[in-house]
Amino acid sequence: MYKIIACDLDETLISRDRSISKENIEAIQRAKQAGVRFVPATGRGYNSVRNELKTLGLYDLENEYVISYNGGAITENKDERVLHFQGITFKEAQDLYIRGLSYDHICIHIYTPDQVWVRNFYPEEVEYLACRQPCTEIFGDDIEFLKEKEIVKAIYMNTDYDYLRKIQSQITDLTMDLDVSFSSNRYMEFNRKGVSKGKGLHKLADLLGVDIRDTIAIGDNYNDLSMIKEAGLGVGVANTVEAMKKECDYITKADCDHSAIAEVINRFIFNEGN
Numbered sequence: 001m002y003k004i005i006a007c008d009l010d011e012t013l014i015s016r017d018r019s020i021s022k023e024n025i026e027a028i029q030r031a032k033q034a035g036v037r038f039v040p041a042t043g044r045g046y047n048s049v050r051n052e053l054k055t056l057g058l059y060d061l062e063n064e065y066v067i068s069y070n071g072g073a074i075t076e077n078k079d080e081r082v083l084h085f086q087g088i089t090f091k092e093a094q095d096l097y098i099r100g101l102s103y104d105h106i107c108i109h110i111y112t113p114d115q116v117w118v119r120n121f122y123p124e125e126v127e128y129l130a131c132r133q134p135c136t137e138i139f140g141d142d143i144e145f146l147k148e149k150e151i152v153k154a155i156y157m158n159t160d161y162d163y164l165r166k167i168q169s170q171i172t173d174l175t176m177d178l179d180v181s182f183s184s185n186r187y188m189e190f191n192r193k194g195v196s197k198g199k200g201l202h203k204l205a206d207l208l209g210v211d212i213r214d215t216i217a218i219g220d221n222y223n224d225l226s227m228i229k230e231a232g233l234g235v236g237v238a239n240t241v242e243a244m245k246k247e248c249d250y251i252t253k254a255d256c257d258h259s260a261i262a263e264v265i266n267r268f269i270f271n272e273g274n
Contacts, residue, residue, distance in 0.1 A: 002269060003210045005031065006041040006067060006201045006227055007261060008219035009052060010132070010184055012237050013040070015257045018132070020055055027262035028056050031269050039204065041067040041197045043183050043223055045152070046075045047114060048133030053077060069111065069152045070181060070191050070223055071200025074207070084203055085113075086192050087152040088178065090143075095174050096154045096190055097143050103167060109135075109155035110143055117146070125157055128186070154190045164188040181223035185241075189223060198226025218264055220256065235264050 007013050014020055028038045038058065040049055046068045053059040053066070062078040074084040093110055097119070100108040107125045110117045116135045118125070129135055158164055161182070168180060168188060179191045197217070205212050217224070217231035220240045228234030228248055236248035238255035245251055250268075254260040266272040 002036060002214055002216050002232065004037045004039055004201075004205060004208070004215040005265070005269075006039045006197070006204075006215060006217045006231065008197075008221070008224045009040055009042045009044065009049065011239060011256045012218055012220045012224070013256070013261050014052070017257075020052065021259045021262070023259035023262040025056060027259075027265040031265050032057070034269065036265075036269055037064065037208075039065050039067060039201075041071075041200065041217070041219075041224075041227060043068075043070045043153075043187070043189060044133050045069060045111060045113065045116070046073065046080060065204055067197060067200040067204060069195075070183075070189060071195045071197045071203075071226075072152050072191055073113075074200060074204050083207060084200075085150075085152075086195050087150050088154065088190065088192050090147050090149075090151060092174070092178065092190070093146070093151045093154050094143055096156075096171075098141070099171055099174060100156055101141065103156075105158055106167070107157035109157065110146065111152040111154070112146065112149045113152060117143070122157075124159070128184075153192075153195075156188045156190075157186050159186045161185065181226075183221045183223040185221065187223075196226035197224060198228075198230035201227045201230055216264065216268060218261060233268060237261075 058064045064077040066075050075082050100106050108119045117138050118135045119138050121137045177193045181189045213232035215231040216233045217227035218235040220237050225244050234249045237252050237260040252260040252263045254263045
């Protein structure tokens with residue numbers, strides 16, 4: 001019996017119109033009543049998923065959890081109690097920020113536990129992030145003002161995936177102690193080495209005394225791949241990046257706009273629709 005479902009949010013649980021379908025909500029609640037924990041696993045920070053937790057009926061509850069910052073943090077929903085945190089150093093963030101300014105049309109995100117700081121906040125990024133997470137635009141050529149703050153991760157944004165890959169190959173001097181992943185067909189993400197959604201899922205399973213074989217992971221993009229491979233059952237939704245579908249145990253018939261999560265729960269938790 002599967003005991004934990006770790007699920008990506010954007011373009012997996014959440015539709016492209018930024019809603020969560022009634023079918024997904026009902027299936028998640030049904031799984032919860034059957035004793036299965038539904039754990040959002042996101043690259044976003046915890047403070048940006050409160051509305052989704054309220055929609056799913058998981059907000060401020062004991063024994064319900066969120067894996068955020070691509071595994072950089074694990075939080076119990078009750079009183080937002082942080083169980084695990086692992087970020088990057090100020091120097092790593094500063095170096096990535098300054099190097100990012102040398103590239104054309106790169107939007108840079110720096111994540112602290114309670115805020116996202118954004119340089120080069122292009123209109124397409126403003127539109128994409130609307131209703132997803134609060135951001136503060138910055139304009140300086142360094143981030144000295146964050147020197148005394150904890151920093152979780154950094155991001156480069158550009159919608160040209162090949163361009164991001166090219167940049168990745170040019171900044172290896174900065175990423176030797178970092179894990180680099182890709183998400184939402186627009187982000188290159190920089191986390192502490194060893195931090196990933198897969199490691200986050202394994203850490204949470206250990207904390208709860210759950211065998212990793214009794215977990216399901218669901219996602220659509222490269223930053224989900226580590227948990228898809230780590231879980232007992234790794235699922236890609238129909239709109240999953242084509243190149244990683246072969247790494248999944250199961251690909252849903254439905255995409256993120258047609259209640260893919262309900263399909264997984266009905267099939268693998270309740271053995272319906274096989």
